Amino acid sequence: MKSYKIALVPGDGIGVDVTEAAMEVLTAAGQKFGFALEAESFPWSCAYYLQHGAMMPTDGITQLRAFDAIYLGAVGWPETVPDAVSLHGLLLPIRKAFNQYANIRPHRLLPGVEGPLKSERFDILCIRENTEGEYAGAGGRVHQGMGNEVAVETAIFTREGVERIIRFGFEQARARRKHLTSVTKSNAQKFSMVFWDEVTKELAADYPDVTVSHMHIDAMAAKMVMAPESLDVVVASNLFGDILTDLGAAIQGGLGFAASANICPDRSGPSMFEPVHGSAPDIAGQNIANPIAAIWSGAMMLEHLGEGEAAAAVLFAIESATAAGIGSRPGTHATDAITNAVKSALES
Numbered sequence: 001m002k003s004y005k006i007a008l009v010p011g012d013g014i015g016v017d018v019t020e021a022a023m024e025v026l027t028a029a030g031q032k033f034g035f036a037l038e039a040e041s042f043p044w045s046c047a048y049y050l051q052h053g054a055m056m057p058t059d060g061i062t063q064l065r066a067f068d069a070i071y072l073g074a075v076g077w078p079e080t081v082p083d084a085v086s087l088h089g090l091l092l093p094i095r096k097a098f099n100q101y102a103n104i105r106p107h108r109l110l111p112g113v114e115g116p117l118k119s120e121r122f123d124i125l126c127i128r129e130n131t132e133g134e135y136a137g138a139g140g141r142v143h144q145g146m147g148n149e150v151a152v153e154t155a156i157f158t159r160e161g162v163e164r165i166i167r168f169g170f171e172q173a174r175a176r177r178k179h180l181t182s183v184t185k186s187n188a189q190k191f192s193m194v195f196w197d198e199v200t201k202e203l204a205a206d207y208p209d210v211t212v213s214h215m216h217i218d219a220m221a222a223k224m225v226m227a228p229e230s231l232d233v234v235v236a237s238n239l240f241g242d243i244l245t246d247l248g249a250a251i252q253g254g255l256g257f258a259a260s261a262n263i264c265p266d267r268s269g270p271s272m273f274e275p276v277h278g279s280a281p282d283i284a285g286q287n288i289a290n291p292i293a294a295i296w297s298g299a300m301m302l303e304h305l306g307e308g309e310a311a312a313a314v315l316f317a318i319e320s321a322t323a324a325g326i327g328s329r330p331g332t333h334a335t336d337a338i339t340n341a342v343k344s345a346l347e348s
Contacts, residue, residue: 013279014289015073021291046077055089098269107248111323122228128241169235179232256290317345
């Protein structure tokens with residue numbers, strides 16, 4: 001039997017709850033389709049930080065390198081550890097070390113889920129640059145705490161980084177409905193975003209079968225609300241992609257349905273899969289977190305591992321559950337009830 005080594009980082013809060021739920025479903029998928037997931041759990045979290053002074057051990061990246069994929073639940077407990085510490089201590093080092101420069105987030109309404117918009121027939125794939133831009137970490141603070149304090153944060157864009165994420169977006173569009181929308185703010189950011197626009201236009205020549213649109217971030221936010229059905233693949237910088245994908249989660253019914261993948265396209269290192277809803281400390285351990293985003297992220301992991309049939313079956317099982325009204329509305333079903341409904345649909 002084929003097997004895959006999966007590094008589990010349940011993390012904080014409901015990350016633990018939804019990771020357990022997702023692995024139940026993914027394990028069932030493996031049993032049905034003839035493969036095994038050899039999962040090893042790592043306790044890296046804000047609780048770990050309070051004990052050890054770091055979000056993960058110094059050899060954490062080395063430990064993860066041996067795995068086929070990484071599955072993350074959620075990280076964050078802002079009452080005890082600032083979000084900047086947890087993010088820069090765990091997620092960003094993993095994304096950068098393994099060259100996971102493509103963050104993929106699908107946005108569409110699952111059957112039975114009611115979104116806030118009049119339009120229900122949208123299927124948007126957002127591609128967010130995941131390792132540079134605002135994540136570059138270039139900047140600093142001087143005269144800290146004084147009246148003349150200065151804070152500088154510099155977004156870094158390299159030609160290599162911009163080219164590869166835009167090319168990745170073109171490839172995704174080519175495999176879908178052949179429409180790519182590149183999002184910038186080049187009327188205001190006359191260096192970095194004009195550069196991004198120029199690179200997009202250069203690469204478009206290699207993809208004559210893909211229609212390309214250029215939009216500013218503010219206009220794009222409006223379009224995602226007013227005409228989401230007109231969008232196919234959207235590619236954006238780190239900050240703009242972060243904003244748009246949270247909007248995307250909102251129009252698809254909420255963060256409980258928002259799955260994501262951090263992809264290393266050349267497979268030189270493991271990719272990482274995670275729901276994007278955060279750790280929600282206020283509901284942790286209460287069996288009320290919606291695990292659908294986590295399970296959907298797991299389906300994306302199976303697809304990446306080459307188990308496309310199993311991935312499709314898991315997604316179909318999610319749709320069967322929500323179509324029956326289970327997990328389709330926040331707060332109506334327990335975590336284990338949703339998990340069991342998805343498992344039942346998968347096994348049948």
